[in-house]
Amino acid sequence: MKKKTLTFEEQLQRLEEIRAILDAGEEPVESMLQLYEEGMKLAAEMQAFLEKAELRVQEIQNT
Numbered sequence: 811m812k813k814k815t816l817t818f819e820e821q822l823q824r825l826e827e828i829r830a831i832l833d834a835g836e837e838p839v840e841s842m843l844q845l846y847e848e849g850m851k852l853a854a855e856m857q858a859f860l861e862k863a864e865l866r867v868q869e870i871q872n873t
Contacts, residue, residue: 818859825852 828849
């Protein structure tokens with residue numbers, strides 16, 4: 811089954827959820843490590859999206 815692609819806004823919401831869970835510190839360590847890893851992947855995907863968006867804006871401005 812193909813994994814659903816989240817929108818930037820959905821990714822941001824999920825990242826905020828993960829941060830809140832990690833900040834609470836009430837989950838088992840293994841679970842927190844998995845959440846941290848998911849958060850880092852989301853952050854990297856979001857950063858790549860923003861970099862592409864910035865390039866598109868620059869291209870539009872240069873035309």
